[in-house]
Amino acid sequence: MLLNMKDLLCVANKHNFAVPAFNISSYSMFSGVMEASEEKNSPVIIAIHPDELRHIGVDMIVAIRERAYKSKIPVCIHLDHGSSIEQVILAIQCGFTSVMIDGSRLPFEENVAVCKKVCELAHAVNVSVEGELGTIGSTDSTEVANQVIIYTKPEDAAKFVQQTGVDTLAIAIGTCHGLYPA
Numbered sequence: 017m018l019l020n021m022k023d024l025l026c027v028a029n030k031h032n033f034a035v036p037a038f039n040i041s042s043y044s045m046f047s048g049v050m051e052a053s054e055e056k057n058s059p060v061i062i063a064i065h066p067d068e069l070r071h072i073g074v075d076m077i078v079a080i081r082e083r084a085y086k087s088k089i090p091v092c093i094h095l096d097h098g099s100s101i102e103q104v105i106l107a108i109q110c111g112f113t114s115v116m117i118d119g120s121r122l123p124f125e126e127n128v129a130v131c132k133k134v135c136e137l138a139h140a141v142n143v144s145v146e147g148e149l150g151t152i153g154s155t156d157s158t159e160v161a162n163q164v165i166i167y168t169k170p171e172d173a174a175k176f177v178q179q180t181g182v183d184t185l186a187i188a189i190g191t192c193h194g195l196y197p198a
């Protein structure tokens with residue numbers, strides 16, 4: 017059962033359960049995630065980063081959509097950390113049901129503007145949108161030593177959601193991912 021993230025998370029919120037998101041980079045990874053999720057009867061978010069989309073190719077999204085559509089569990093296919101409107105449009109054209117536009121490195125007003133534009137494009141075709149506010153670290157080894165973590169202020173998050181219309185928001189609250197120098 018193929019859903020966008022807004023609809024999937026609405027059910028999860030109503031029934032008080034979490035939905036795992038798995039980043040995949042091959043069909044075999046996708047297949048393993050689906051088998052495990054179906055075995056546990058667990059809804060799932062299949063996340064694909066733009067770099068991974070270039071690796072697997074846009075044609076594979078057709079097969080991923082078909083498998084997700086036929087599944088007995090709710091499945092969302094999500095573009096993770098899209099950095100441009102062009103990447104978002106490509107994902108929508110390929111059949112993603114959810115997209116993230118990561119403008120977290122932009123000044124607040126520019127981040128709002130790009131997220132608002134993506135919402136206008138995506139919502140018109142029932143694709144949900146995730147924005148990001150704050151930073152959670154980098155996986156670029158040249159940036160690790162000098163990175164600055166910017167935590168999300170609750171008042172900024174509320175203002176951001178109101179001004180953009182995003183369906184979900186990734187925030188920085190003290191967690192990080194990336195490379196950890198010795």
